[in-house]
Amino acid sequence: MSEHEFHPSVKQLLDGDITIADLPPELRAEGDEALRLLAAVDRSPVQLPAVSRRVMRAVAARPARSVWRGVVKPRELRLRIRPWLLAPALAIAAALIVFLRTAPTAAPASLVTVRFMLVAPDAREVTLAGTFNQWDAHATPLIRSGPTGVWTATLTLPAGQHQYAFVVDGVRWVPDPGAPAVNDGFGRRNSVLTL
Amino acid sequence: MIIALLTLPLSLLGMQQQGSPIAARLAGRVPPDVVALVEELGTAAATRGLPVDPLIQKAIEGSAKGVPSDRVAAALRLVVAQLGTAAAALQDAGVVSDTLVIAAGGFAVTAGLSGHDITALARTGASVPALTVGLRVAGTLAAMGVPSAENIGLISTKLRSGQPTDDLLLVPAHVQAEIARGVTPAQAAAGLERAAAAQARRGPPPSRGTPPPHPPTPPHP
Amino acid sequence: MRPGPEADGEIVRAVLAGDRERYAQLVERYRDRYARYAARMLGSADAAEDAVQDAFVRAFDQLSQCKEPEKFVGWFFLILRNRCFAERRRSRTEASLEAAETVAAADRTDGGAETAERRRALQLALMALTPDQREVFVLKHVEGLSYGEIAERLSTSVPSLKMRMHRAYDRLREELREHK
Numbered sequence: 001m002s003e004h005e006f007h008p009s010v011k012q013l014l015d016g017d018i019t020i021a022d023l024p025p026e027l028r029a030e031g032d033e034a035l036r037l038l039a040a041v042d043r044s045p046v047q048l049p050a051v052s053r054r055v056m057r058a059v060a061a062r063p064a065r066s067v068w069r070g071v072v073k074p075r076e077l078r079l080r081i082r083p084w085l086l087a088p089a090l091a092i093a094a095a096l097i098v099f100l101r102t103a104p105t106a107a108p109a110s111l112v113t114v115r116f117m118l119v120a121p122d123a124r125e126v127t128l129a130g131t132f133n134q135w136d137a138h139a140t141p142l143i144r145s146g147p148t149g150v151w152t153a154t155l156t157l158p159a160g161q162h163q164y165a166f167v168v169d170g171v172r173w174v175p176d177p178g179a180p181a182v183n184d185g186f187g188r189r190n191s192v193l194t195l
Numbered sequence: 196m197i198i199a200l201l202t203l204p205l206s207l208l209g210m211q212q213q214g215s216p217i218a219a220r221l222a223g224r225v226p227p228d229v230v231a232l233v234e235e236l237g238t239a240a241a242t243r244g245l246p247v248d249p250l251i252q253k254a255i256e257g258s259a260k261g262v263p264s265d266r267v268a269a270a271l272r273l274v275v276a277q278l279g280t281a282a283a284a285l286q287d288a289g290v291v292s293d294t295l296v297i298a299a300g301g302f303a304v305t306a307g308l309s310g311h312d313i314t315a316l317a318r319t320g321a322s323v324p325a326l327t328v329g330l331r332v333a334g335t336l337a338a339m340g341v342p343s344a345e346n347i348g349l350i351s352t353k354l355r356s357g358q359p360t361d362d363l364l365l366v367p368a369h370v371q372a373e374i375a376r377g378v379t380p381a382q383a384a385a386g387l388e389r390a391a392a393a394q395a396r397r398g399p400p401p402s403r404g405t406p407p408p409h410p411p412t413p414p415h416p
Numbered sequence: 417m418r419p420g421p422e423a424d425g426e427i428v429r430a431v432l433a434g435d436r437e438r439y440a441q442l443v444e445r446y447r448d449r450y451a452r453y454a455a456r457m458l459g460s461a462d463a464a465e466d467a468v469q470d471a472f473v474r475a476f477d478q479l480s481q482c483k484e485p486e487k488f489v490g491w492f493f494l495i496l497r498n499r500c501f502a503e504r505r506r507s508r509t510e511a512s513l514e515a516a517e518t519v520a521a522a523d524r525t526d527g528g529a530e531t532a533e534r535r536r537a538l539q540l541a542l543m544a545l546t547p548d549q550r551e552v553f554v555l556k557h558v559e560g561l562s563y564g565e566i567a568e569r570l571s572t573s574v575p576s577l578k579m580r581m582h583r584a585y586d587r588l589r590e591e592l593r594e595h596k
Contacts, residue, residue: 048448
């Protein structure tokens with residue numbers, strides 16, 4: 001054990017599982033040091049009054065939202081599931097895009113709800129960047145569901161041509177292994193979504 | 196970086212808009228030397244009737260990906276060249292182009308199709324909106340590995356049959372389903388073309404009856 | 417309506433239907449709830465202000481993705497969390513200046529200069545941890561959650577949290593000793 005590491009019993013003390021009285025005498029000094037560390041924790045509440053005004057200013061400036069009135073689920077669904085082939089060499093595998101289409105409409109401003117999925121059990125963070133969000137690698141987080149490492153995000157996008165990629169842990173740009181890809185002109189590949 | 200992106204648009208709200216629309220869209224997202232290049236290329240493109248949006252998108256993309264300015268410049272010039280190829284190809288077919296169909300053609304070129312392929316699709320006589328979708332789908336098929344001949348064959352047949360564009364948009368999924376069954380992309384596309392041609396000979400499918408009620412129209416922006 | 421999950425759901429639906437002014441109610445309600453978490457994660461109240469503001473705007477933009485409107489606050493926390501994790505790692509000097517300002521601004525009535533200095537030193541040491549380590553420490557020792565509650569919120573296991581925390585303890589000890 002390096003000299004910087006707390007004794008396991010002292011860690012239990014830090015966790016609150018035991019009290020200082022439970023420590024053997026030779027560990028009391030280390031226990032005191034640990035408790036002093038905890039005493040230095042700043043628990044004072046933080047208030048951010050300016051946030052309300054600034055958020056509502058930004059919200060007011062947003063263009064009108066074009067989603068269905070009421071709850072988000074479209075009532076009429078045609079499900080198209082693509083049986084994507086897996087690329088076994090990739091540690092990140094099996095991205096599946098499920099299209100939830102509305103009933104057929106000839107309206108030029110039609111919207112399609114698309115669910116993006118990526119299986120990435122070792123990732124800490126997965127986001128989606130593409131033409132629909134100005135390639136902002138922080139704008140669209142995927143949400144991880146449980147320990148299996150399935151990350152998903154559902155977006156409502158206008159019909160048209162989109163390109164995108166996943167951004168893993170903020171630094172690694174990964175095209176969707178299950179989608180068609182084109183060169184991005186920078187030496188990487190972008191995934192293609194044609195709605 | 197995030198902070199700059201959030202505060203800049205808010206401050207712009209209160210100010211008179213300065214500079215070109217291109218600069219306004221790129222401000223805060225893209226370094227100044229790239230902004231200048233996009234303005235130069237974008238102005239030239241606009242006078243040629245080419246869409247400017249793909250340039251703006253590509254510049255934003257390059258910046259988001261941390262690409263050095265010289266590589267972004269090269270990519271931008273490539274986009275212009277691809278749009279030019281698409282526009283010329285459409286003109287060869289006598290199509291009165293709009294920016295959307297040229298952009299769709301530009302995408303098709305990015306995906307690997309040639310000017311000749313674009314002209315072939317345009318010569319089917321499809322309406323410009325249908326041709327726009329056709330080019331996008333053809334580009335998607337090319338990205339999936341469908342060779343040009345089978346690709347253009349399938350999309351031409353579809354365009355000539357006058358089917359609604361929703362059906363055209365489902366083609367990549369059908370091709371992918373066939374590929375999953377074990378055929379090559381070329382075979383998949385060729386098989387679908389044969390089916391489409393047979394369908395066209397038989398005539399339009401029987402009416403599907405009353406369409407089911409769909410959700411109310413979303414509010415227009 | 418009394419504050420609570422039902423009321424949140426009603427507000428989310430109203431906003432999605434077009435009544436964006438009501439979003440202000442959600443902002444008021446939860447603006448400060450995670451402010452302290454963000455401040456301890458990012459090292460200063462200023463950084464927390466930007467992060468919380470950013471997260472609320474993003475939550476508005478993506479409100480249609482909130483699958484369960486009654487659970488807005490949990491969904492919002494994840495957006496804020498991602499934003500905190502995405503923050504670029506600052507140099508030690510920058511972090512040091514921010515931490516000093518934060519504690520200077522806080523009230524000095526409890527314990528005075530020595531307490532303030534120890535708080536500053538710990539906040540600085542926290543910034544040397546990985547975001548994952550810092551987070552488990554903040555959630556347990558600042559926010560007062562149990563390991564079980566943290567595990568549920570982060571969809572992970574208690575043993576893996578403890579492992580992370582114990583590494584954090586050691587790293588903090590090392591940092592505090594090195595920079596006395």
